Amino acid sequence: MDKVRLIEVKEDILSDNETKAEEVRQRIADKKAFLLNLMSSPGAGKTSTILRTLEKIKNTIRTGIIEADIDSTVDAEKVIAESGTTAIQLRTGGFCHLDAAMVTQALDALNLDSLDLVIVENVGNLVCPAEFDTGATKNAMILSVPEGDDKPLKYPLMFSICDVLLVNKIDYLANEDFDVAALKTRVKALNPDIAIIEISCKTGEGIDTWVDWLRGEVEHALL
Amino acid sequence: MWTFGGKRYKQYPRDAHRRDDVSRVRAGTPFFHYLQWSSDMHELPITQSILDIVVKHAHTNNVKRVLSITLRIGELSDLEDEWIQKYFDYLSKDTVAEMAKLKIERAPVVMKCNGCSHSFEAKIRENKEIACPECGSTKNFTLISGREYYVKDMEVR
Numbered sequence: 001m002d003k004v005r006l007i008e009v010k011e012d013i014l015s016d017n018e019t020k021a022e023e024v025r026q027r028i029a030d031k032k033a034f035l036l037n038l039m040s041s042p043g044a045g046k047t048s049t050i051l052r053t054l055e056k057i058k059n060t061i062r063t064g065i066i067e068a069d070i071d072s073t074v075d076a077e078k079v080i081a082e083s084g085t086t087a088i089q090l091r092t093g094g095f096c097h098l099d100a101a102m103v104t105q106a107l108d109a110l111n112l113d114s115l116d117l118v119i120v121e122n123v124g125n126l127v128c129p130a131e132f133d134t135g136a137t138k139n140a141m142i143l144s145v146p147e148g149d150d151k152p153l154k155y156p157l158m159f160s161i162c163d164v165l166l167v168n169k170i171d172y173l174a175n176e177d178f179d180v181a182a183l184k185t186r187v188k189a190l191n192p193d194i195a196i197i198e199i200s201c202k203t204g205e206g207i208d209t210w211v212d213w214l215r216g217e218v219e220h221a222l223l
Numbered sequence: 224m225w226t227f228g229g230k231r232y233k234q235y236p237r238d239a240h241r242r243d244d245v246s247r248v249r250a251g252t253p254f255f256h257y258l259q260w261s262s263d264m265h266e267l268p269i270t271q272s273i274l275d276i277v278v279k280h281a282h283t284n285n286v287k288r289v290l291s292i293t294l295r296i297g298e299l300s301d302l303e304d305e306w307i308q309k310y311f312d313y314l315s316k317d318t319v320a321e322m323a324k325l326k327i328e329r330a331p332v333v334m335k336c337n338g339c340s341h342s343f344e345a346k347i348r349e350n351k352e353i354a355c356p357e358c359g360s361t362k363n364f365t366l367i368s369g370r371e372y373y374v375k376d377m378e379v380r
Binding site for chain 1: 350363
């Protein structure tokens with residue numbers, strides 16, 4: 001019988017995806033474009049935020065959308081119908097997140113030479129998308145007020161990898177015991193550099209601040 | 224990338240339970256993995272990566288059998304220990320790592336206080352403010368560790 005021995009491996013489980021993600025980031029940078037990965041729970045308002053954003057930028061920023069809703073084309077159709085923006089629907093076939101390879105496929109279908117901004121609407125889920133780098137220039141997440149201010153305790157990774165947090169549905173604040181200050185403290189402890197913007201897709205509050213942030217990033221990518 | 228019945232797929236085939244070339248899915252428990260796949264878990268693609276790494280190292284080291292595998296996973300990550308073993312048992316059938324036991328080592332979240340440079344373990348899932356035990360500061364920390372996600376070592380014959 002052979003002896004039992006120990007082999008040291010020390011190999012990153014996600015390294016294949018991370019290599020691919022760096023390729024995506026470089027490709028986007030080469031085109032002087034900006035790739036935003038938008039994540040949230042289902043129903044937090046990813047599609048509504050995209051639609052609100054498109055209203056503001058459609059005449060000034062050439063935008064493409066990559067949609068990754070689980071087995072549905074409803075979201076993409078809505079975006080196309082309401083704004084005339086180029087949208088690609090990725091059929092994720094039940095996949096719980098997008099990875100860099102899937103984003104690569106979608107980018108192949110978009111003409112990057114004629115775009116300044118690509119927004120990836122990731123699968124609605126706060127766990128898996130946090131683990132898989134899509135190759136985005138920046139990561140954004142939406143937390144809606146009805147979900148509660150304790151989410152950074154449950155999904156710390158998501159809050160730690162994002163560059164901007166949109167707190168959506170602030171029109172609900174009056175009816176909820178959602179503590180915005182406590183949320184900000186929790187998030188900033190995990191991620192001191194994150195920008196936190198309060199918005200309401202329903203009333204339009206805060207959308208300008210968010211669009212300013214986005215515009216700044218798109219302009220920065222052009223330099 | 225998924226390999227079933229010798230064929231490679233970019234995505235887990237949606238009609239896997241009906242396909243002739245997806246023999247493992249047919250031979251195993253139909254719909255079981257298919258259903259889990261649609262849930263809020265990413266353990267299946269991660270398990271495939273682990274298996275690929277293990278098999279690669281087993282081949283370069285002339286291994287006959289992999290007995291156990293130690294993973295080092297940061298506390299920031301969500302990983303269902305029970306599911307990952309089930310997926311591994313399923314994916315590793317007929318490979319050198321069949322029946323291997325997965326051991327998961329959790330790496331704590333360590334933060335460094337930017338004020339006083341003290342490093343400390345942070346209990347990020349508890350509902351209380353994170354504060355530097357040295358100077359009491361409650362902001363301006365840098366994450367030192369807690370995002371580990373790698374195959375550490377494996378016991379083999």
